[in-house]
Amino acid sequence: MKQHMARRERLLGQMPAGAVAVLATAPEVPRNADSDYPYRHDSAFYYLTGFTEPESVVVLAAARDGQPAKAVLFCRDKDLEREIWDGFRYGPEAAREAFGFDEAWSIRDIDTELPRLLANASALFYPLAHSAAFDARVKGWLDKVRSQSRTGVTAPTSAHDLLALLDEMRVFKDDHEVATMQRAADISARAHARAMRATRPGMFEYEIEAELLHEFRRSGAQSPAYSSIVAAGANACVLHYNANNARVADGDLVLIDAGCELDSYASDITRTYPANGRFSAPQRQLYELVLAAQAAALAAIVPGQRYSGIHDAAVQVLAQGMLDTGLLDKAKYGSAEDAIAARAHLQFYMHGTGHWLGLDVHDAGAYRDVTRDDKPSRILQPGMALTVEPGIYVRPAPGVPEQFWNIGIRIEDDVVVTPGGHTILSAAAPKSVADIEQLMQQP
Structure with missing residues (x-):
């Protein structure tokens, strides 16, 4: 009160x-x-x-x-x-x-x-x-x-x-709000881990979704914060997929974008993992690329820096990776900067790198400094809460290496800006290749 x-x-x-x-x-x-x-x-x-x-x-x-x-x-x-x-x-x-x-x-x-x-x-x-x-x-x-x-x-x-x-x-969260969001993120992290452990080839996406919902409610969350995405194989290349009714095949990656709502506050976590418990070489190559892009984006979350720097850092890493993997033609785009200037990366990464988080999963507040006529990206300040969610989505297309077809990967965490940098609220959700593969071997 x-x-x-x-x-x-x-x-x-x-x-x-x-x-x-x-x-x-x-x-x-x-x-x-x-x-x-x-x-x-x-x-x-x-x-x-x-x-x-x-x-x-x-x-x-x-x-x-x-x-x-x-x-x-x-x-x-x-x-x-x-x-x-x-x-x-x-x-x-x-x-x-x-x-x-x-x-x-x-x-x-x-x-x-x-x-x-x-x-x-x-x-x-x-x-x-x-x-x-x-x-x-x-x-x-x-x-x-x-x-x-x-x-x-x-x-x-x-x-x-x-x-x-x-x-x-609402852009700035007080201690009570951050504590509630931390609890929500902890519940959601457990739900993601539970879903990973339960996943087997041959299951339906909705069976995996049921594991998420079970953990949400048994932990006291009132509801999902939004419609959960459980997308296997090519479905992971649909950004807002939520039919969750396909059968998971051996060799598929499973992308889960799901978070609970606890005491009116949202969490929002995305993890991507192999249905059979082991990343293939092409899957691992792109997964490590997205993980590196997220690390670069997280490093940009420092008070005094602009919000747009988070996206710029992720795109720089992703564009270079697209060139290195052959997703983009090096002969056509000589550098990551050239590819970004030509907007070529949008074929495989077409969304922003995050959003405000709080009472709403896409929370209230401007992303630009509306007090200035030129409306630059706003400055990050302690108390701001946001998600960081780079991804890569490879649909079959001419010139795209076939080993990457139908791979969709997104990695998303919940973050609060602090005076010294930032805190990752959702750090408990397994994210590294080693941690995911080890978890999925557990009964």
């Missing part, structure tokens, strides 16, 4: 006097007939509140006219009969006390109380154009305020995107 209260105070400190911020959580989403998808709260809402129930809205009112700032929660009523069917509900009074709000109201009262909170506010902050339905509700509340103009009540004269402020706050 304390960290959520502190975040609300930080946000209020960035708002002008008399401004009001309004943020709703995610709606429940029907799956089919009378069944909903498993509920997951809005990440920005949770960041400010720690509250996970649907049908909730938080309002932050900055100090004005001698009145102190206050935080207000709207939530579902306590309803013992509905709890028989759907489970526990806090209700406004218990939620106010448990989550440190100044006021709490029934969500049924929001159309009456929200215009009262907006009356005479200097500015309004909310997720602009994020939801057409919520935009319409905000307009209705503002119209109610404007209808009181004859009595001297005024409506906010400007509207601002609340997520622009929250996203920047």
